[in-house]
Amino acid sequence: MTENTNSDKAPQVGLFVTCLVDLFRPVVGFAAMKLLQEAGCHVSVPLAQTCCGQPAYNSGDRRAAQALAIEVIKNFDRFDYVVAPSGSCAGMLKTHYPDLLKETDHAEQALLFADKVFELTSFLVDICRLQTVDRDFPGRITYHDACAGLRELHVRQQPRQLLHSMRGLELCEMPDGEACCGFGGTFCIKYPDISDAMVGKKCANITAANAPTLLGGDLGCLMNMAGKLSRDGSPVEVRHVAEILAGMADEPPIAGESRPDRGKQK
Amino acid sequence: MNPFASNIRRALGVKAGDFERLEMVRKHLDDHGRNLIPACALRCHQELIDQFIQMLENVETTVAHVNDLVDVASEIARYQIVNDLPHVVKCGADALIADIDWSEQSDLTILSGPATGADAISLTRAFAGASETGTLFVASGPDNPVTLSFLPETNIILIRARDIVGCYEDAWLKLPWGARGPQMPRTVNLISGPSRTADIEQTLITGAHGPRRLHVIIVG
Amino acid sequence: MKSTARSFKENARQALKNQRLQKSLKVMGRGFVEKRAKARAALPEFDALCQQGQAIKTHTLEHLDLYLEVYEKQLAASGGHLHLAQTAQQACQQILQICRNSNARLVTKGKSMVAEEIGLNEHLEEAGLRVVETDLGEYIIQLRKEPPSHIVAPAVHVGADQVEADFRRVHQNLPPNRNLSDPAALVFEARNMLRHEFINADIGITGANFLVAQTGTSVIVTNEGNGDLTQSLAPVHIVIASIDKLVPTLNDASTLIRVLARSATGQSITTYTTFSTGPRRPQDLDGPQQYHVVLLDNGRTEQLAGDFSDALRCIRCGACMNHCPVYQSIGGHAYGWVYPGPIGAVLNPSFLGLEETADLPNASTLCGRCEEVCPMGIKLPDLMRKWREKHHAAGGPPAMVRTSLTAWAFVAKRPWLYQLLTGMMMPLLAKFAGRKHHFRWLPLASGWTTSRDLPAPSGKTFMSLLKKHQREGRL
Numbered sequence: 001m002t003e004n005t006n007s008d009k010a011p012q013v014g015l016f017v018t019c020l021v022d023l024f025r026p027v028v029g030f031a032a033m034k035l036l037q038e039a040g041c042h043v044s045v046p047l048a049q050t051c052c053g054q055p056a057y058n059s060g061d062r063r064a065a066q067a068l069a070i071e072v073i074k075n076f077d078r079f080d081y082v083v084a085p086s087g088s089c090a091g092m093l094k095t096h097y098p099d100l101l102k103e104t105d106h107a108e109q110a111l112l113f114a115d116k117v118f119e120l121t122s123f124l125v126d127i128c129r130l131q132t133v134d135r136d137f138p139g140r141i142t143y144h145d146a147c148a149g150l151r152e153l154h155v156r157q158q159p160r161q162l163l164h165s166m167r168g169l170e171l172c173e174m175p176d177g178e179a180c181c182g183f184g185g186t187f188c189i190k191y192p193d194i195s196d197a198m199v200g201k202k203c204a205n206i207t208a209a210n211a212p213t214l215l216g217g218d219l220g221c222l223m224n225m226a227g228k229l230s231r232d233g234s235p236v237e238v239r240h241v242a243e244i245l246a247g248m249a250d251e252p253p254i255a256g257e258s259r260p261d262r263g264k265q266k
Numbered sequence: 267m268n269p270f271a272s273n274i275r276r277a278l279g280v281k282a283g284d285f286e287r288l289e290m291v292r293k294h295l296d297d298h299g300r301n302l303i304p305a306c307a308l309r310c311h312q313e314l315i316d317q318f319i320q321m322l323e324n325v326e327t328t329v330a331h332v333n334d335l336v337d338v339a340s341e342i343a344r345y346q347i348v349n350d351l352p353h354v355v356k357c358g359a360d361a362l363i364a365d366i367d368w369s370e371q372s373d374l375t376i377l378s379g380p381a382t383g384a385d386a387i388s389l390t391r392a393f394a395g396a397s398e399t400g401t402l403f404v405a406s407g408p409d410n411p412v413t414l415s416f417l418p419e420t421n422i423i424l425i426r427a428r429d430i431v432g433c434y435e436d437a438w439l440k441l442p443w444g445a446r447g448p449q450m451p452r453t454v455n456l457i458s459g460p461s462r463t464a465d466i467e468q469t470l471i472t473g474a475h476g477p478r479r480l481h482v483i484i485v486g
Numbered sequence: 487m488k489s490t491a492r493s494f495k496e497n498a499r500q501a502l503k504n505q506r507l508q509k510s511l512k513v514m515g516r517g518f519v520e521k522r523a524k525a526r527a528a529l530p531e532f533d534a535l536c537q538q539g540q541a542i543k544t545h546t547l548e549h550l551d552l553y554l555e556v557y558e559k560q561l562a563a564s565g566g567h568l569h570l571a572q573t574a575q576q577a578c579q580q581i582l583q584i585c586r587n588s589n590a591r592l593v594t595k596g597k598s599m600v601a602e603e604i605g606l607n608e609h610l611e612e613a614g615l616r617v618v619e620t621d622l623g624e625y626i627i628q629l630r631k632e633p634p635s636h637i638v639a640p641a642v643h644v645g646a647d648q649v650e651a652d653f654r655r656v657h658q659n660l661p662p663n664r665n666l667s668d669p670a671a672l673v674f675e676a677r678n679m680l681r682h683e684f685i686n687a688d689i690g691i692t693g694a695n696f697l698v699a700q701t702g703t704s705v706i707v708t709n710e711g712n713g714d715l716t717q718s719l720a721p722v723h724i725v726i727a728s729i730d731k732l733v734p735t736l737n738d739a740s741t742l743i744r745v746l747a748r749s750a751t752g753q754s755i756t757t758y759t760t761f762s763t764g765p766r767r768p769q770d771l772d773g774p775q776q777y778h779v780v781l782l783d784n785g786r787t788e789q790l791a792g793d794f795s796d797a798l799r800c801i802r803c804g805a806c807m808n809h810c811p812v813y814q815s816i817g818g819h820a821y822g823w824v825y826p827g828p829i830g831a832v833l834n835p836s837f838l839g840l841e842e843t844a845d846l847p848n849a850s851t852l853c854g855r856c857e858e859v860c861p862m863g864i865k866l867p868d869l870m871r872k873w874r875e876k877h878h879a880a881g882g883p884p885a886m887v888r889t890s891l892t893a894w895a896f897v898a899k900r901p902w903l904y905q906l907l908t909g910m911m912m913p914l915l916a917k918f919a920g921r922k923h924h925f926r927w928l929p930l931a932s933g934w935t936t937s938r939d940l941p942a943p944s945g946k947t948f949m950s951l952l953k954k955h956q957r958e959g960r961l
Contacts, residue, residue, distance in 0.1 A: 017948050019898075023912050024941065026948035045952060048901040056895055058852060058871060059887070060878030064895035071899065099868070147853035180811045184851025189933040191849050193499050196937035197815040198851075227938035230924050255924040255941035268558055270570050270729065270783060271551040277791035278548065291552040294545070294734050295700055301538045301741040304531045321754070358771070380772035383685055399755040411771045412718045416711050434740035447700045447736060450564070450763035452773045453718070459757045461711035465623035465639060466669040467510070467646050468517045474622060475677055475684075476711020476758070 010042040011127075014079035016072070016117075018089045019051040020219040021240075025254065028219060031246035032085040032120050039128035046075040052084075052092045057100060058185055069097050070106055073113050081127065082117045085242050086218045087149015088185075090119040095152045119149050120242060121217060125158040132165035135247045140170045142209035143241070144202070144225065146218035147180050159217060159241050166244070174209035176201075183224035199228040206236060215241045219254075226254035295446060300435050307398040307432030314397035315484065318430050321400025322482055325459030326472045331427075331484040335362070338483055339371045342389070342422060345481050346374075351420060356381060357389040360409035362424060362485075380411035381418055388414035388477075389422045392457075394437035395430040399458055402482065403437045406453040415455050421477040423457065427486040487605055487633050489838050491822030494845035501816040507643050511817055514642050518808035521752025522859065528754070535744050536861040542738045543799040543862060547790060553699040553732050554781075560702025564764030566777040574604035577782045581606060581691070581724055582613050584778050588722050590615060590688035594680075596706060596713035597621040598693025599637050599802060600726050600782055602824045603837070606691070618683045620712035622676055629656050635818030635826065638750050638804040643817050646672065680712070690720030690774065694727035695801070696742065697779070700735040701763055704779060707746060709757045717762060723774035725762070728782045730798040736761075742801060745861040749803040789836055793872050797832050799862040806856035806866060812849060821846060828856035828866040835873050844882050847873035909950045912943040919943075 013036050021028045029045075036043045053068030072093065076082045084090040094117040101110040124130040141163065149155035163169055182188060182198025202225060206214055214229075214236050216222045226238035237253035275282060306317065319329045330341050346353055354375040357363050368376055381388055390410045392402035402423050406412035415421060431437055434456075441448035461476030472478060490497060501507055526532045546553055561568050569584075571577035585593065593615050595601065607617045607628075619628040623641035627634055629652045634640030641649075650666040653675055666672055692713050694704040704725045706713045717723040733739050739761075747753040766773030789795055807813040807827025818826030823843070825833045831846040847870040856866040877883065883891075897904050919925055919942030927935045934940050946954070 022948040023908055024943045026944055026946065026951050029948040030951075047905075047949065047953075050898040050901050050904045053898075056891060058874065059883070059891055060871070060874030060876070061891055061895070062875050062878075064891065067899055068895070147851065147855070151854035151858055178855070180851050180853035180855065182811065182851060184853070187849070187851045189931075191495070191498070192933040192936060193495075193502055194812055194815050194849065195851075197502050198811050199938065201811075201815075223941045224938065226941050227924065227934070230939040230941075231926075231937065251944060252923050255939055257921060257923060268555055268570070270781070270787070271554050273783070273787045274551040274554065274729075274790065277787045278551070279791075280551070282551075287549055287552060291549050291556070291734070295556065298735070298737065300737050301542070302531055302534055304529060304535070304744070306529075325753075325757070383681055401755055401759075406770065406773060407767065408769045408771055411773075412714070413772045416714045416718065434743070435737050438736050438740075446560075450701045450703055450761065452762065452764060452766050452770060453714075454761040455714065456755070456759035456761070457757070458755050458759075461709065462757055463622045463673055463710045464751070465621070465626070465641055465710075466644075466649055466672055468513055468639070468642070469646075469669040471670050471673045473677070474673060474710035474712070475620065475680060475715055 010040055012080045013041040013043050014076045014082045015043055015045045016052070016076065016082055016084040016089060016093065017045065017049060018084055018086045018219065020223070021085060024223065025219055025240065027248055027251050028085050028240040028242050031240070031242035031248045032083070034246045034248070035120070035124060035242060036083060039124050039130050041128065044079065048075050052089045054088065054092045055185055057092070057096065062100065065100055066104060069100055069110070073097070073106060073109055077109070077113060080116060081123065083120055083123045084117070085120040085240065087119045087146050087153050087155050088218050088220060090117055091148035091152035093117040119153050119155050119217065121159040121162060122153060122155045125161055130162065133162050133245050135245070136167045137244050138168040139213060140172050140211035141213040141215050141244070142172050142174045142206060142211040143177070144174070144181060144206070144214060144216040144221060145178055146216055146221045149217055150178060155217065162245055163215070163241070172209045172211045174205045176205055179205070181221045181225050183221045185220065188224060199224055203228050203232060203234065207234065212236060214238045215244060217241050222254055226256065230255040298447070303433045303435065304398055307396070309432065314432050315427060315430050318395055318397040318400050321397070322459065325400065327400070327459050327480045327482060329482045329484065333486070335365055335485055336367055338366050338424065338485060339368045339374070341483055343371045343374060345422070346387070349479065352386050355387050355389045355422070356385045356414060356418065358408060358410045358414060360391040362391050362426070363389060381413035383417060385418045387420040387422065388418040389424065390414050392423050392425040393429060394440040395425050396434050396437045397430055397432050398434070401434070401456050401458045403440070404455045404457060405441065405451040406455070407451050412453050412455065415457065416476045419477060420479040420481070421460070422481045422483060424483050424485060427484050430484070487602065487824060489823045489842055491834060491838060491843045491846060494820060494822055494849060497820035497822055498816045498849070501820045506645055507817050510643050510645060511814055514639070514808070515814040518752070522749060522805060522808065525748035525752040525754060529748065532745065532748065535741060536863065539742050539745050539861060540799060540863045542733060542741060546732055546734060547730070547795065547798055550729065550732060550790065553734055554729065557697055557699040557702055557732060560699065561779060564702050566702060566764045566779055569778060569780045571780055571782045574782070574784050577604045577726065577780050578606055578609035580780050581726065582610060584722065584724055585610065585615060585689050588688060588776070590722070592683065592687050593617045593689045593691060594620050594683050594687040594716045594720060595624070596692035596708065596716045597624050597640065598691070598726055599824060600693055600728050601691065602634060603784065604726070604782065606726065618680070620680050620684065620716050622673065622710060622712070625676055625680065626652065633819065633824070636804060636807060637802050637825065643819065684715040684719045687716070687720040689722045689724060690716035691724045691726060692717050694725050694731050695746065696733050696739045697727055697731045698736055698739050698761070699732055703761045703763045705739055706760050707743070707756045708760070711758055714758055714760055718773055721774055722776040722778070723762070723765070725779045726782065727779065728784065729786050746801055746803055749805040749859065749861040785836055794832060794836060794869055796864050797829065797869060799864055800829055801862055803861060805859040805861065809855045809859045811851070811853060811855070828870070829864070832866055832869040832873070840873065840877050840880065840882060844877050848877070905947070905949050908947050912947050913945050916943045916945040
């Protein structure tokens with residue numbers, strides 16, 4: 001358990017790091033902490049967290065998913081808010097836990113818990129009332145709306161509002177931006193051919209947006225698209241939106257080496 | 267006793283004589299209640315007519331608005347000349363159509379009866395028109411043999427301006443009604459344009475199996 | 487039709503390699519999506535109408551026994567005949583019997599997915615009848631001996647040049663040098679060919695989009711006029727429809743009609759919406775002398791009581807498949823049975839069993855676009871997930887998958903173990919990847935790395951770094 005205090009009255013936020021951020025790209029977790037603290041939150045990171053249980057839930061292993069869900073609720077129940085830098089994981093906690101646990105003793109708890117779960121950018125805008133981000137990002141970016149955030153949590157305008165407010169940043173929408181990238185958790189492993197066709201189309205649309213940087217709010221989707229872009233030799237750099245918003249884009253982009261001529265933030 | 271109904275009751279876990287359920291269904295059927303009517307169907311009559319025409323024109327239909335029944339024959343003759351069509355029309359026994367004065371159109375042949383494959387142009391009468399989508403309601407019967415609406419290459423539909431209503435629900439009210447609802451003829455055809463298909467490479471082609479041309483004449 | 491759902495993965499692979507199909511899908515994907523969006527935008531009440539439509543369907547299904555009884559009474563009063571078919575086989579036999587009773591030889595057919603579901607054409611053809619599909623798309627695939635690949639646009643996978651070749655092959659009595667180079671010429675030829683069939687047909691079979699209890703009416707929703715010619719020119723009209731098509735009143739049908747075409751093709755209403763009640767009246771000059779309705783259950787009553795009852799609200803608009811990125815990638819045939827796309831992934835396991843169809847509900851990213859556009863508010867991703875749960879509970883997934891899932895869950899439930907293992911593994915992986923920060927190949931990850939690079943971890947895990955920062959007093 002680690003804590004970082006801003007003020008006593010600050011909302012108590014538990015950061016659900018998500019397993020992919022924990023394992024693959026810790027900078028997103030630290031960027032999320034920074035953004036939440038700047039927005040006036042008291043951020044805690046329960047150390048006993050692993051995964052939200054989605055792989056089990058979507059594979060039909062309800063029992064395993066329930067066990068993990070109960071753990072998550074136990075570890076995060078005491079906060080005012082639970083925030084995750086992922087629409088997919090936040091969607092799991094918020095929209096699926098109540099259904100998943102409805103036949104258990106935790107049914108009511110899951111419903112109450114769901115009310116306080118948020119995806120990072122929507123939490124910053126809708127709850128913390130953050131209007132602008134006082135940072136620079138020189139250049140054009142395009143944005144991928146990951147499915148769960150978009151359709152389960154209606155996250156669309158919030159990251160755009162924050163990005164728009166950054167100095168030098170130009171947002172270029174890609175065609176068919178609401179289409180799935182083909183990640184789908186275990187889907188991309190179980191049906192690699194179909195997944196590849198989907199991410200192939202997505203990458204063509206990303207290229208059509210003509211921006212050197214692709215941002216998004218879900219690491220799974222970003223890894224999928226970054227992996228495809230990298231294999232195709234595309235120069236597009238892929239990052240989580242929190243990295244840009246927090247001014248922490250110094251790490252190499254996902255799946256690629258950093259190029260010194262861009263992506264540096266002041 | 268309908269065995270499907272008993273199976274369904276078993277599946278739903280309900281009993282046959284459940285008064286509340288019966289009442290619910292009886293009420294739903296007898297109330298003739300309406301669901302939401304789109305605002306575009308709730309305009310004044312002139313706007314409804316304008317919208318009716320607009321919607322039909324959007325779907326490759328030509329529309330003529332004449333003041334009186336005496337103008338219908340000349341409008342049909344005009345339409346046939348403009349489109350280079352044979353000067354013949356087949357129609358049913360509809361009273362409004364029967365009142366058309368053809369005397370000025372001496373070279374126009376009027377045939378009566380159901381359509382055969384040989385008929386090029388039919389004239390039918392819509393008992394109602396729903397403005398919301400530009401939809402003509404045509405009831406089959408001796409007045410309007412149903413084949414007239416589908417076999418000829420060109421279908422001309424006559425409708426009185428006062429029969430143009432806002433929504434489908436109002437159109438249904440133009441049929442004769444019994445205790446439980448309208449007395450349905452064998453078919454009521456809701457027609458919104460000439461036949462069309464997009465089955466080949468999503469290319470929209472007007473004139474599939476039904477009429478290739480639809481001309482609507484509004485009277486009054 | 488015989489299911490090939492079991493070989494879904496192979497079907498999908500072939501579909502992805504089929505350049506011609508890919509071209510058709512590309513055109514289709516854009517067309518339907520844009521048209522629906524426009525139609526929705528043009529009607530401010532669209533979403534509210536959808537919600538009312540859902541309520542109508544839910545109310546009807548909850549009182550289906552009673553509405554069925556009302557329908558039966560009204561149908562009889564109008565002079566129609568009702569035939570109840572518990573199974574596909576029974577429905578086929580009943581229809582064949584009606585054909586035999588009128589010594590029929592030629593049957594014309596309007597488009598009907600339920601007819602596909604029961605394999606009607608094969609059944610009638612085996613009994614020596616000639617069956618002619620009259621919907622242009624259905625006519626084309628009948629010539630090609632293919633099943634439909636879409637429930638609204640059955641030949642969406644076929645190119646115009648293929649149609650031309652088929653027409654030249656089959657319409658042998660027409661001049662070989664005729665011009666068939668554009669879709670309009672093809673449509674014109676089909677129109678002329680099918681005219682004779684309509685007029686000479688002994689039986690006309692249509693489906694039904696709705697059955698109206700209030701009036702005992704069946705409703706078809708079409709654009710070509712073929713359904714009307716089918717049911718008006720033959721002396722006998724047979725409607726094949728399933729019990730979920732019932733709606734209480736004409737006003738209820740009107741509400742559903744407002745959302746059906748808009749969801750399906752983006753039209754505000756289809757060219758023809760036809761309400762048929764009974765056979766021709768005594769004074770009528772045309773229309774069928776007999777009107778039969780074959781009402782099919784085929785497992786739907788059982789479905790009504792089970793986990794998948796919401797799917798019975800479906801009005802077969804096809805919006806879910808039009809918007810599905812999986813369908814858009816592989817087309818309808820890969821699903822291997824009558825109903826493709828998300829709704830097929832939910833319906834087909836009920837009809838064919840999970841062993842045959844397990845891939846269908848699994849082959850989805852659960853992206854939720856289908857649910858978003860479904861006018862009947864069917865939570866298709868949830869229903870697909872429910873099938874996955876049943877599949878898992880029945881021990882369906884391969885041992886390898888189950889074992890890895892169990893092992894992962896075991897570790898994930900023990901944060902100390904999880905962090906110990908990942909804390910060691912991630913820096914190692916990062917080191918292996920080196921400066922490129924990705925893998926072109928990794929053991930056990932070939933599903934991913936065949937076509938994509940696998941991004942490498944940054945190095946230490948978030949949890950390791952966090953603890954380190956804490957120790958160093960940086961947080």
